[in-house]
Amino acid sequence: MAIQCDTVPAGRDRVGLGIVYMLASVLALALLNVLVKLLSARYPVIEIAFFRSVFALGPALLALTTSGGVASLRTRRFGSHLTRASIGLVAMLLMFWSYHLLPLADAVAIGFSAPLFLTALSVPLLGEKVGPVRWGAVLVGFSGVLVMVRPGGAVLDFGALVAVGAALGYALAVIAVRQLGRTEHPNTIVFYFTLNTGALSALALPWAWTTPTPSDLGLMALSGLLGGAVQYCGTHAYTLGPAAVIGPFNYSAILWATLFGYLIWGDLPDRWVILGAAVVIASGLFIVFRETRRGKAG
Numbered sequence: 001m002a003i004q005c006d007t008v009p010a011g012r013d014r015v016g017l018g019i020v021y022m023l024a025s026v027l028a029l030a031l032l033n034v035l036v037k038l039l040s041a042r043y044p045v046i047e048i049a050f051f052r053s054v055f056a057l058g059p060a061l062l063a064l065t066t067s068g069g070v071a072s073l074r075t076r077r078f079g080s081h082l083t084r085a086s087i088g089l090v091a092m093l094l095m096f097w098s099y100h101l102l103p104l105a106d107a108v109a110i111g112f113s114a115p116l117f118l119t120a121l122s123v124p125l126l127g128e129k130v131g132p133v134r135w136g137a138v139l140v141g142f143s144g145v146l147v148m149v150r151p152g153g154a155v156l157d158f159g160a161l162v163a164v165g166a167a168l169g170y171a172l173a174v175i176a177v178r179q180l181g182r183t184e185h186p187n188t189i190v191f192y193f194t195l196n197t198g199a200l201s202a203l204a205l206p207w208a209w210t211t212p213t214p215s216d217l218g219l220m221a222l223s224g225l226l227g228g229a230v231q232y233c234g235t236h237a238y239t240l241g242p243a244a245v246i247g248p249f250n251y252s253a254i255l256w257a258t259l260f261g262y263l264i265w266g267d268l269p270d271r272w273v274i275l276g277a278a279v280v281i282a283s284g285l286f287i288v289f290r291e292t293r294r295g296k297a298g
Contacts, residue, residue: 018240022249025233030256032226033099033108034264035219040100044208045093046201048220051212052092053198055224056231060191063232072188077180081189084176085196091169092197098166101159103267108257109277110148110163115284116141117171125175134290137283144279147272190231247288251281 032052039048064072075081098107116138122128130138149160180189212220237246254277261267269277 015241015245018237018246019249021233021237021240022246023252025230025237026250026253027256028226028229028233030253030260032223032230033104033257034260035223035226036096037099037104038264039216039219039223040096042216043210043212045096045100046204046208047210047212048096048223049089049092050198050201050205051217051220052223052227053194053201055221056194056228057191057198057224059225059228059232060187060194063187063228064191066187072185073191075184075188075192077183078192080176080180081184081192082196084173084180084189085193085200087169087176088173088193089197089200091166091173094162094166094169098159098163101157101162103265103269104261105254105257105267105269106148106273107159107163108253109269109273109280110145110160111167111170112251112254112277112280112284113141113145113164114167114170114174115287116145116280117168118174119287121171121175126178134287137286137290141280141283141287144276144283146276147279148276150272186235190235194228248285251284254281 036045036048036052064070095107095111098110101107102110119130119134119138123130145164149164177189240246258269261269
């Protein structure tokens with residue numbers, strides 16, 4: 001998932017370019033998810049996260065050249081960057097693990113609940129006000145999550161809980177980004193996240209290491225480059241157009257996940273996952289449109 005940032009006024013052509021950037025970000029994320037699912041069958045997820053972070057440093061450094069170069073690395077909030085990276089690393093590990101445990105489309109669909117957690121947690125953690133209409137949308141969205149995971153049913157498994165945990169972790173990571181964004185440039189946040197997650201995941205490697213084959217090392221390197229592309233394209237997409245226009249294209253990820261899941265693993269989401277995903281997506285879109293309208297009114 002791309003991290004949403006503040007938008008700037010954009011003309012029709014720039015909005016179109018923003019949509020292209022978002023679609024590119026979603027495709028890069030879909031390919032990254034495929035690589036993670038393939039690699040997680042042979043390697044610990046912490047090792048995959050390490051290589052993903054190490055090889056994403058190149059794109060992160062490249063992005064810094066557009067925002068002040070080395071001067072952008074100066075920060076008085078390194079502790080906050082480290083906290084954000086710790087939360088983000090846990091979310092990343094849970095997300096990677098869910099791809100290993102579940103069909104790809106199921107894991108991605110449950111992950112769409114992250115904006116619902118974000119809305120709910122913004123009240124106690126950011127002091128934001130959420131009115132009864134938005135709370136209603138959140139509750140409806142969570143009902144969609146319940147439809148997908150079916151608590152008490154025979155199909156509820158550990159993988160579904162891991163996917164929900166990943167969505168919750170992602171929401172907490174975005175809240176940390178919002179707090180950092182008050183003083184830090186987005187590219188600076190991305191760089192320190194990449195650097196710190198690489199360092200933190202390296203601490204666990206002595207206890208979770210499988211020497212990769214040359215071909216798998218190449219796939220891990222590609223996962224890092226794709227991760228950098230997700231951040232870069234997603235961030236730029238939201239600077240080129242309103243969130244209400246750009247944001248909905250995030251949900252095209254379910255199409256890629258279903259396609260790749262079927263072509264590679266022969267998996268297709270069942271009717272309950274499709275129904276639950278539709279409810280979650282509708283709730284998320286409602287929140288995005290309502291927030292955009294409130295922002296314009298403000």
